[in-house]
Amino acid sequence: MKVYIVCDLEGVAGVVDFKKQCMEDGAYYQQAIRVATHELNALVEGLIEGGATEVYAWPGHGDFPGGIDFELLHPECKLVMHAGDGGPAGIDENFDAMVLHGLHGMAGAPSGVLSHSFYPMPRNIWFDDVLIGEIAMNIYSFCEHNVPCIMVTGDQAAVDEATRLIHNIEGVAVKWGLSEKEKLGALTVRQAISLSPAKARERIREAAQRALQRVSEFKPLKLKKPFTLRVEYIEPKYVEEKANLPGVTRLDEFTITKQCHGLEDVIL
Template sequence: MKRLAIALLTLPFLCASAFAQSGGNLKVFISVDMEGITGVVNWEDVSRAGKDYDRFRRIMTEEVNAAIEGAVAAGATEIVVRDSHGSARNVLPDLLDPSARLIRDWSGGPKVMMEGIDESFDAAVFIGYHAKAGTPDALLEHTSSGDVTDFSINGISMPEAGYNALIAGYYDVPVVFAAGDKALCEQVEGLLGDVETVAVKEGIGAAALTLHPEMSHERIRAGVERALSNLDRFEPFKLDTPYTLVLKLKTEESVYRGSFFPGAERTGDWELTYSSDDFLEVMYAFGAMRR
């Protein structure tokens, strides 16, 4: 009985060791936003001018570290973190787990929150994500910018997690884990199906019922490890081509300006449509049309 207990306790370590010894490489991409971080309830919490911004930068970094720890426990040999909120200079580099490398600031390319991902990665993880614009009982819900009221591809309305999953799918990389508020988790599960999620808080109007940060860390760490230890469960998120983007904006000025992008068509009062067989072209168009 004692030998059995010892064997069970050492099994996770042996599995990770066996993976490394077999010469396998597990490369993980982590995209981190801020509105879905534990405790964040107000725009001031995620804005540089906010009095609690530095506190939530630290909590954001700690949640990323929890994901990194889970990835390492699952045998990850290379981890890249993409800071993808606001200035893209929020994660604290000196407090980031040294097992990972960090991408900061914006490149100007179409991958935006997924900058750095390519076909060499085995899995993608989302931390601190939020629900799409107009979602009830969601914290700081929006889609890309305050001017966007809806983003849909081939008739499917989706949050940032949706189109970022399509960018990952462009490179045949599955999204295996997402953490954010409860509404975000429900939207990700509805789009991607069998994906690990952790809800770190739940919206109550403009307020939130939130976990303690340490509890969020534990659940994120365990969820990421579980997901990466069972990669066969997941498939890249893809849709049939052509990709048809229907973008709804908040003002006449925005729609009028966006309508001049080559290939864009005004298809409603405050609605633009754009189609392409290349999803990165769609994302480039989206970035130009929403400005």
């Protein structure tokens, strides 16, 4: 079986400070991506134990290195590199399943440790009247190729968000948000309780094996088309940048809308 992993950094165990751990010039960024890579390796190992014959991972935390330490990568994992911020690359119908690793809740998610949606510009994103974040966008990207999402790891807000879309998804929460600490634009930072990296890896490996053994239970979500995209930005200047693009209508100083026939029409 062939599996594709979408990776992010904000949902990894112990990652709770955006500036110090998630920015490339942060004091603890290198430590954070090492922890993320070991966590990814545990996921890969569990997938192999569950029957995977090929595993690909896309490091989606910005452009290269994307939140992964390449030198520490599991020897059986192939890395989709230099794909930038445009979303997962190399997806096709030959994949049997996809997994979300290290994800976070959408902007405004209650108890989200580092909740946001495509930082830094958007505050909220809707498909028709349904509020979505990065989790839904990634799931729909793969469902366009008939590839189901079978598992998610991240904070509890991310697991809850994915479960609302896929009720039987295998979910591993590695941390839980407490009270709000600060806001960085539309990104909310919360105090948190986290599993140790070792315990997170143990739970992720076990869940990955279970998820792939249950792969026949999962079906790709169907995105209703056409749909109305609505994006609320954190500053009016972003509306100014988008307002003259084809098909875009300005609703107010913070919000644009657009009729979309598929994900290829979405702008953020």
